[in-house]
Each structure stands twice: as C-alpha cells, then as structure tokens.
Amino acid sequence: MTCSPLILAQPHLLHRPAAADPALAGVRTLDELYNAIAPISAQMAMLPAADQGRTRRERQFFQHDRYYGIQRVTQQGGTALAVGAIVTAWRLAPDGPPPLVAALIEIAGIEIGSRYPHPRAATEQDPLRRWIIGHQVFAVLMQGLIMRTAALINPPAHHDPAADLAGLTRLFRASGAALRYTGQVHPRYYRDDIRPSMPARFSGLMAADHHHLLQRLRVAHPILLRHADSHPAALVELRQAWASAYADHTEVCARLVGSGTPSLLGTEHGQPAVESLEHYRRSRLSTIPEPN
Incomplete structure (x- = not known):
C-alpha cells in the first residue's frame, strides 16, 4: 500500500451527516481543508x-478492506465519512477528474472558495496507487449513497425528496467516473502486477459499503415507488446514472481482462466477468422503479 489507511466507519452506522465543524469555515482551497482536518x-x-468479523461474509469484508487500505471504526459514522471524503478528494486532486473531486467535497458537506482548487502539480501516478486510491474513492461514494438513501427512508425535517434523488443521481454518476479513473492502467500492468497482488477468489462482491x-x-x-409518480423525471435520471455506472x-473490465475471462471469484471455466456484471445490472436496477 502506497498511502496511509483510509479510515471509514462501518456502513450500518451511516444515518445522518455530521454537523459542520465551525473550525472549517472560511477555508478556500482543498489543501487548506486537508490541513484543517488533521x-x-x-x-x-x-x-x-x-x-x-464472525461470519464468512464479515471476514470477506475485512479482507477486501485490508487489501484496499481501508480501516473501519465502530463510532461516529458521519464524521468518519466527512473526513474520509476530504482525504480521498485531496489524494485524488492532482490527477483526478475535477467533477469527481467535487462530488467527494459535496459528501463532506463543505463549502470552499472554489470547487476543487489544488496547487499541487500532478505527478506520474504509480498504477497500483491509482488502483488503491480509486477503490478508496469508490468506497466513499458508496457511503455517500448510503447516507442519501437513509434520508429517503427516514426523512429529516424540511425534507426535499427531489434534492435527495438528484444527490443520488450525482453520486451514481461520480461512481462511474471513479471506475473509469481506477481503470486507467495498462492491461499488461493489471495482468502482471495488480491482479496477482489480490488474494485468491477476490471480488468486488466483498465490498462492505456496496453490499450495504x-x-x-x-x-x-x-x-421510490411513490416518488415514481411525484418525480418521474428524477427517477429516470437516477436509473440512467446507475446503468451508466455499470x-x-x-x-473497464473488458479492457483489462477481456470479454471472456472469469472474475477472480469464479473458476477457470466460469462465467465471464463482463457477463456477471450484466446480470448484476439487470437484477439490481429493478430496485429503482421505472415511472409509468
């Protein structure tokens, strides 16, 4: 691992965003924000x-976290997410897409003078470091989506469902951007260095945040069924954003491993990874209803 661990809370702790810290008011750049949260x-x-963990699934979550440098804490879910979003935004900023950096800052709930300023110059990125940071960014985005979904399930006072649906859509779009960023490594490097570094039978299905x-x-x-009647256009955009992320x-999968290669979780002659992704896309998109 080429950067310090990313600290995030267990996903079941995510219910309400952390209150804004007055000490962070007035920050103007991402570097200032990163230093302020130290x-x-x-x-x-x-x-x-x-x-x-005690169950097989919990141990798989732990294994997935350990590989991607994620350390879980058992308290202060909202605060850990806000800090983790700032840390990943700072790590991503030198060579990451500015809208993706902005999505992380949005999760942190911080206003800065410009959406994603960073005086640091981009340096040549080690492919394994990009792979790790990209997955850390994806974990933070999943937690942001969990938090947004929690607001739909248990709406706070003065709740605006349209804003939550729009927020979910932005974060699903950002998730697609995170996947594209992560996958910008040479297929040969992925085959010869990244893939062998992973544990046997390793899979994104072991990601705790995505599962939750x-x-x-x-x-x-x-x-969401009720909102399909009251906000049909928002539901259409949400479905499209999630489908686009898939x-x-x-x-990325087809470019790095080819269209016929099974996933690490599969057997040598198992279903190709790209076909598995299409199966998951069809089954999971049904969670978001189609407006009539």
Missing part, C-alpha cells in the same frame, strides 16, 4: 477499530 483525522484514528447500499436501496424501494464498470 486534528479530526487523528481523533478518528484513535476510535475503536472493527474486528475481522444494495440493502438500503431495497428498503427504500416502496418510497456500463463504465463493464467497459
């Missing part, structure tokens, strides 16, 4: 860490 980051590192997001979306399905994932 004391909070230190506090997050001192929180109780999650263990390896799917659970939250299933809970939110009856609410298309981005499929494109």
